[in-house]
Amino acid sequence: MQYARFGGPEVLEIVEREDPQPGPGQVRLAVRTASVNPIDWKLRSGGMASSDAPEKPVIGGIDLAATVEALGEGVTAFGVGDEVLGHAVGGAYAERALADAARLVAKPAGVSWEIAGSLAVVVTTAYRGLALLGLGEGDDTAGKVLVISGASGGVGVVATQVAAARGVTVIGTASERHQDVVKGLGATPVVYGDGLADRVRGLTAHVDAAFDTAGKGALGDLVALTGSADRVITIADPEAGTYGVTFSAGADGEVEGSLADFVAGLAAGRYRAPEVVVYPLEQAGQAQEDNRTGAVSGKLVLTTA
Ligand SMILES: NC(=O)c1ccc[n+]([C@@H]2O[C@H](COP(=O)([O-])OP(=O)(O)OC[C@H]3O[C@@H](n4cnc5c(N)ncnc54)[C@H](OP(=O)(O)O)[C@@H]3O)[C@@H](O)[C@H]2O)c1
Known part of the structure; x- marks a missing residue:
């Protein structure tokens, strides 16, 4: 084709x-x-x-x-x-x-x-994003609070579960129809769109990091929530430079063993x-x-x- x-x-x-x-x-x-x-x-x-x-x-x-x-x-x-x-x-x-x-x-x-x-694409992207935020395997992840924008999407579903398995508290954005999907992944769901920062502040007083997997204009809210553009990455928002946020592309390479790790977790029933x-x-x-x-x-x- x-x-x-x-x-x-x-x-x-x-x-x-x-x-x-x-x-x-x-x-x-x-x-x-x-x-x-x-x-x-x-x-x-x-x-x-x-x-x-x-x-x-x-x-x-x-x-x-x-x-x-x-x-x-x-x-x-x-x-x-x-x-x-x-x-x-x-x-x-x-x-x-x-x-x-x-x-x-x-x-x-x-x-x-x-x-x-x-x-392969969604798994390696999710692991790379988490590692860039200091939430990789072996990092000090326990108790950290992460907002994932697009937690119901392909990359988001993987990132949400892997972060949660590392002891991270995940707040995941999705549409109304996918709030239960996000909850089922071990995250607290929140609806995306206008007013996102206020809705997240209603759930937590502190956000350590944010992973934008949707690329739909959430970067302003995510920088406000973390307090620093350094604590945010996006894989999809073309406005990254405007906010001083790192845009991570596939050419950035991948975390060694990430696909094997997720597939093993899937086969063992730890991940969905x-x-x-x-x-x-x-x-x-x-x-x-x-x-x-x-x-x-x-x-x-x-x-x-
Ligand atoms: N840079 C890289 O290396 C890399 C790698 C992979 C993917 N990507 C990019 O990352 C993006 C996501 O990929 P994917 O495969 O995860 O896509 P996907 O499965 O289509 O997921 C899209 C996500 O965006 C959410 N979304 C839709 N409209 C939104 C809005 N207006 N505001 C906030 N969130 C919204 C969706 O939520 P609902 O379904 O609940 O509406 C869903 O969670 C794509 O742009 C893709 O090109 C980049």
Whole structure:
């Protein structure tokens, strides 16, 4: 499922391509499920590009769950037939994809293909955000108070649970319809939008840090609540610079072992996955639109089966 020009969902097209060949350290995967992330439609629209058209056709999608089909030179961590999940290289919306073996983890048998394919981006982003705020594994986290903006979203669901498991008191923002979701993750829910700072002050006298995963204009309130832009990070708000807040992008790297840690917690029943909604790969455009407009909530996943 590729696009050769920027635009709406109509630029996505199914094409036949040669199977990709894994380079050193890579594997070729038979894809079962691929995740739909907001970055997929942001890139497809051209809104993040500096040119009028992609240099060459782009296969969408970043993360997936799949079966290993072929091994590149030097790969010993996995064998042909292994079931894995993680980040793809060069696109995940496809029947075949490449991945660096180092960015894959084994899929536990008890984790469904749909959930497995939904995890890598949101999990690694959530762990990175917490670590940047000094709320990583091994940090002094007990009793800290964290506001997560967008606690009901893909990144937010993971960040909320992991922070709570580290002894952090989490106040999580969501729409009215998702207040119970946030509560079920171990956080105190609060509705987002105008007056957020006052609503949070009604719950706590002190906020140590804030993680904006929604990017919908909450930074002013979050800086006011923590008392310092240094105690706030965003992964989505383009106004970060205006507030002196750090914008963390995927290129900032990831916390080693984060995906394996969350997947182990999921398999053991300590964590729950974001709710998934499944679309056939052919309906990638519809899935991207439903994610963009918020018409369908939960983590949207494409399946090749
Ligand atoms: N920089 C990075 O490395 C990185 C990585 C991953 C994602 N991102 C970005 O982070 C954002 C979230 O990604 P995601 O996958 O978690 O998305 P998602 O699953 O679509 O979640 C979006 C969240 O935003 C909330 N929200 C919607 N409208 C809002 C509003 N007006 N005010 C406050 N909150 C609102 C939603 O709450 P309700 O559903 O309850 O309305 C939900 O909690 C996207 O912009 C994505 O591109 C960045």
